[in-house]
Amino acid sequence: MADIIQLLPDSIANQIAAGEVIQRPASVVKELIENALDASAKEIKLIIKEAGKTLIQVLDNGKGMTATDARMSFERHATSKIREANDLFSINSMGFRGEALASIAAIAKVEMLTKPKDDELGTRILIEGSKVKKQEPIETNVGTNFSVKNLFYNVPARRKFLKSDPVELRHITDQFNRLALANPDIFFTMYHNGNEVYHLPPGNLRQRIVGIFGKNTNDKLVPVSEDTDILKLSGYISKPEAAKKKKGDQYIFVNKRFIKSNYLNHAIRVAYDELIPKDNYAFYVIFLELSPSMIDINVHPTKTEIKFEEERLIYNFIKVSVKHALGAYTVTPTLDFGMDSNFSSRMTHDMRSDGVEREQSGDISSGPKLTQQQRDNINSWEDLYQDLQANTNQSQAITVESDLMNQGDDQPVIMASKSRKDPYQIHNTYIVNQIKSGFLLIDQQAAHERILYEGYIEQLNQHVGMTQKQLFPISVDLTPADATLLHNILHKVNAIGFEIEHFGKNSFIIHGLPVGIDNQSPEKLLETLLQQYHSNIELQLGIDRNLARSMANAACIKRGKLLQADEMHELVDQLFACTVPYKSPNGRKCFITMELDDLLKRFTT
Template sequence: MADRIVLLPDNIANQIAAGEVIQRPASAVKELLENAVDAGATEIKLFLNDAGKALIQVVDNGAGMSETDARMCFERHATSKIRNIDDLFHIRTMGFRGEALASIAAVAQVELRTRREQDEVGTCIEIENSLVKKQTPVAAPVGTSICMKNLFFNVPARRNFLKSNAAEMRHVIDEFIRVALAFPNIFFSLTSNGQQLFHLEAGSLKQRIVQLLGNNYSAKLVSVKENTDYLNVHGFIGKPETAKKTRGDQYFFVNNRFIRSAYLHHAIMQAYQDLISSDSFPAYVLFIDLDPTQVDVNVHPTKQEIKFEDEKIVYAFVQAAVKHSLAQFSITPTLDFELDASIQGLDAVQKPFTEREQSATRSSTIFQTFTEANQAHRIVGGEWATVKNESSGFVSLTKQLMQLEETAMPEPTQLTTHQQATLTTGSPTQVFNTFILLPTAEKFYLVHQQAAHERILYERFEAATLGRAVATQNSLFPVSVELAPQDVVLLAELLPDLQKLGYTIEPFGRSSFVIQGTPADLLAGNEKAALESILEHYKHFSSELKLPRREMLLRTVAWQQAIKPGTVLTEKEMNQLTEDLFACRQPNATPSGRPTYVEFSKNQLERMFL
């Protein structure tokens, strides 16, 4: 019987390795940008066509390569960073494993042009499917230009898994922002299909954050800087009012390498405790510098997950640094232990508190006012004490209410015409400006006004996408809105569907849009906030749920336009809302599955009162 195990050919082995390192155009962008940084470049330019599917080109003015190095850099595990095993534990550069260029050459057509300062001519190499097609001397500026075309041209199955250009472009911009934030002292630019999206001059970290995350952060950043023998933490955090419902503007860098860490994110959330709601996320760009021997960056193919020697110490330092910064800028209360020296000289501090002075103080009216017997809220004996000791009755009632809520959820079926008719037997009443109490002959409904409106709007918008467009109200004074570059790409992707939902939005320059019209029932003067809220909530959905784009947008716009808790409704508005709700295809739940109403029958109420 013949032997069954054979060695894979190099080009197939490279393609398998590429599956780990190069998952989409954004992966190649990350590797090429990091190589340019490692080359000591002060200017790095990124050019894309079709979101990187057709072309990714990175041009830098770094050190360049010799003819031999230019050929060797495409071999697997060829690296200039490691000579022995100890070097692996002192890594401070971005790339070091020598897999990136070999992986890119295995799944794309690559052209490399490079020249060192001491060389008169440069080198041009063309590689396809891991095979060198051409190597020639060429005139070239100092630095390196690497051009990769037709990603996954030889792996059509992988190419079919790529998303739309807009979706892939968002991933590319995410990677670009991470590298650009880590190195504010380097000029970066990004040009897509001939249009420049980013032009980032070298400057301070704060300038780079504002350039990338938006001008609304310019006056809302708090500096963080804590140095210790073990590690240094520096960067910026957003003031509590910048917190959003989505995770987007959170960046951790360890030794200038972007990382994901739910553990360290928790440390920052704890520092913001009581300053923001539990479902909000603060903005931060934080850099942790520590000895490379205390961290292992080689635990994940993309190097975005790392391991610390002692996670708890890093957690404690990060949390303390953020808390200290929030306190320093009078955002959280803090105790000042450095007392003014003049306070120590006051009589109240220096002189002893004698027995005579103590008895005089005790007999004063101020002292007696604060003794327990004289406090206004004190209740001694009597029936109140009895009630206090019989609190178990309230506990059992609470349990019954909880059990009732669990059993009172209506079945997910549409109400019959007879059931709808019974709703008109009583007038609706608003409770806590959040719920609508709707009595009938044998039961009553408790309707959540926002949840009910969400369901109504969702079904209306769903119909709009299938043909019946929502009425648009043109603005007398169109509103312009300035967006961060990543939001520009997102909005461009959503514009056709937003048009069907009643929005008329037109591009106005590189990162600006003009809102010409909005849905007819949207409150005038609220156009800009509404659009920003839609984009923010859409990103929240896309990070939490894997749903089709249109479904996420319908849910987002329904949530954004629904009347919020705290809104006072007239009797006419309450009648209209409940009538529209029970006319819905599925009236009992919001698009995301939350109940819109709870039903209480007369028998259930009688059981509650024993």
């Protein structure tokens, strides 16, 4: 039998290795900036085009490399960080495996300009697909300038599976933010398609957090700091009321290295127990400093997973430190003797035209609400046709038209008549509505999301969004990431009824909101809209569907909101006039049906 096992060429081996190290453009950004940090750079500039697919350029003013080191740096497992196996347990640098540059050069066209401080000339190297095309001396600045062009140009399958530009840009931004947060004393800038996204001068950690996440973050921060002989913890956590439904603004660093650890994140989550809702997430930037001998970072090529020698000890230390910080700044929970939320609002009473007294909330913050003038108009209209109505058959039913009527006899049929019974709420969350065969249990938030979603889709298709002008324009300052996103979709946002204009850099002015958005803070509405849009980017829904879905979630009636009978009637009628009334845009059921026969079985079995 002939020998069939052979050693792979370096170019193929590097492409295989690149599959683990370089997964997307953000991986290149991470590796190049970490190299700049290890070179003691004080200024780092990131330039990208088309979300890194066309160009990723990192410039730094670090130590630079000699001609020999520059060439050697592209070899596999070539590194200046370690010399022997024991060095793996005393690592203080960001990189150490010697795989990154070789992997990048295997799947991209790379140009490197580098020069040490004491040399008169620098070195220029061109390399494509692991093959050096040119190496020559050149006049250049002290430091290193990496340009990575046409990523995955020679691996079409990998390039094909890259996500859309907004998705890849978000991953790049995440990596940039992590590295910038870990090094607040270094000047970071980032440009995308010629536009400056981040300008972060050196400062302290609080200034860096504000620079990345916006001025509004400053008042929401609570410092946390604990120091022991073996472990030091420092950073900032957010006040409970600043918690968001967006998961992703949670950062834990170990010796300035960002890590992913569900276990340690759970410790912080437990510290916030009962302070924030279960589906909300606090913002935090936590730094742990401990001896490198107590951790193992050589777990995965991305170096975001770490094994701790005393993981349980660290878990409890983080939990106690966060609780102590929350208590020190008087944000611990107050006593609550279990008041029912149904009685938490001041209640008033009014009389319906049929003489039945009903409850009415003193404050309804959003949802389909009639003004007093509209109520008076309706009463006057009914008086005008009182005699005509007296001659009609009061029990005659009027069917509400919708696609539901064509779905067969097994679907619920909503009938509107004078004898139609009022729906009622359970826990200010679900609406019970009687139908001919039993009753419907409607999720008010999911139902309203469906109603708004279909309305916004129609507005985007027909460009007929109606705007309600603000009495006074409102200026909002966004984070660089949110400002870039809003700038890209601003024409679509305005098409659904907003009137927003760019006011320079990360500032925007809100002149108007979509009609029907009552008693909501314009700033909060816009913030929630952008959060939802960010969360949906991975789903690749397209701008229209993503925007309609995000806006519906931001503007809908929320669970826990007290509704009046006429509001519930209107919500039910609008739901069953929808094209698809069964599910909300995110797939949640809008209602469930309970048949009388099923109820009878439950009582007899």
